[in-house]
Every structure is written in structure tokens, then in C-alpha cells.
Amino acid sequence: MGYSKGCHTTFHHRYHLVWAPKYRFKVLHGEVRLRVRESIKQVCDEMDVTIINGALSRDHVHMFVEIPPHVSVSDFVRRAKGRSSRKFKQEFEHIRRRYWGQRFWGRGYFSTTAGNITEDVVMAYLDRHIAKNGFSPSA
Known part of the structure; x- marks a missing residue:
């Protein structure tokens, strides 16, 4: 368990995040899947969010990320979802x-935070998910 450091902070804020397309339609495949991955990585770079692990299924995005204290979880998710939505429709x-x-x-x-379950359980779940689907947003 390593701590991250900012200019005036030391932190270990890790979140388990999941979101899905409306009605959970299975549309995250092919070129759309690549663009979702690219869009999420771009937002993470801009907001200093570290992708620890993640998996893209055909019907949802599943991530384990470390978010610095100056970024709220809702702002990160809002930007990750919003950045891609309009572009995909175009x-x-x-x-x-x-x-x-x-x-x-x-x-x-x-x-959720990794409080009730250990980070190892989340990582093992995501690794099994990646092995099944063969695709990770962090790779």
C-alpha cells in the first residue's frame, strides 16, 4: 500500500467505479470500445487520476482508480462520461x-472505496474480467 504525494498532501484515495451506457445496451465494442478507452485515459491524464486497473465490457466500464484530493469523484466521472458522449454521437x-x-x-x-473489501479482491475481480473480455482501459 503506497501513498501518493502532492505539493502539500499525502494521500491514498482509491475508488472502485462502474458506469454503463443507457439501458445497458451492449454497444462498447470495436471502434467505440477503443474510443472509450482513449477518452478515459485522456481525462485521467488531465485530472492527474491514476488508473490502477480496469475493464471494459460490452455493456459497462469498470475501473479502480486513485483520485487526488483536489478532484472530486463526481467531477472525474462527469468529465469522463461527458467527454465521450457527444463525440460518439458525432x-x-x-x-x-x-x-x-x-x-x-x-x-x-x-x-465505493476499497474499505469493506481489500484492494486485492478488487484487483483479482478486474483481472478475471480482463481475462474474460481481453480488454483493459489502463493498458
Whole structure:
């Protein structure tokens, strides 16, 4: 368990995050999947968020991240979801048709700290998920 350091802080804020496309449609495959990964990595770089592990399924994004104290979890998720939604509708015809006049991502997300379960359990789950689906946003 390593601590991260900022200019005036030492922290260990790790969050287990999950969010899905609206109605949990299985649209995260092919080029869309690559763009989701690229978009999330770009937001993480901009906000100094570290991806510890993650998995992209066909119907949801599942991540274990370390978020610095000056960034709220809701701001990170809002930016990660918002950055991609409009671009996907512009770039991909099948997404524009399926989600016409609606949001791409569902309104909510799941967030928890690794308090009730150990980080090893979260990491093992994500590793099994990656082995099954063969795709990680952190790679």
C-alpha cells in the first residue's frame, strides 16, 4: 500500500467505479470500445487520476482508480462520461440512431472505496474480467 504525494498532501484515495451506457445496451465494442478507452485515459491524464486497473465490457466500464484530493469523484466521472458522449454521437452512426435525442451514458454510476473489501479482491475481480473480455482501459 503506497501513498501518493502532492505539493502539500499525502494521500491514498482509491475508488472502485462502474458506469454503463443507457439501458445497458451492449454497444462498447470495436471502434467505440477503443474510443472509450482513449477518452478515459485522456481525462485521467488531465485530472492527474491514476488508473490502477480496469475493464471494459460490452455493456459497462469498470475501473479502480486513485483520485487526488483536489478532484472530486463526481467531477472525474462527469468529465469522463461527458467527454465521450457527444463525440460518439458525432462519429458513430449506429450510436446516433440508437440514442437519438438521449444521453449515451446512463445517469448514474457506482462508486465505493476499497474499505469493506481489500484492494486485492478488487484487483483479482478486474483481472478475471480482463481475462474474460481481453480488454483493459489502463493498458
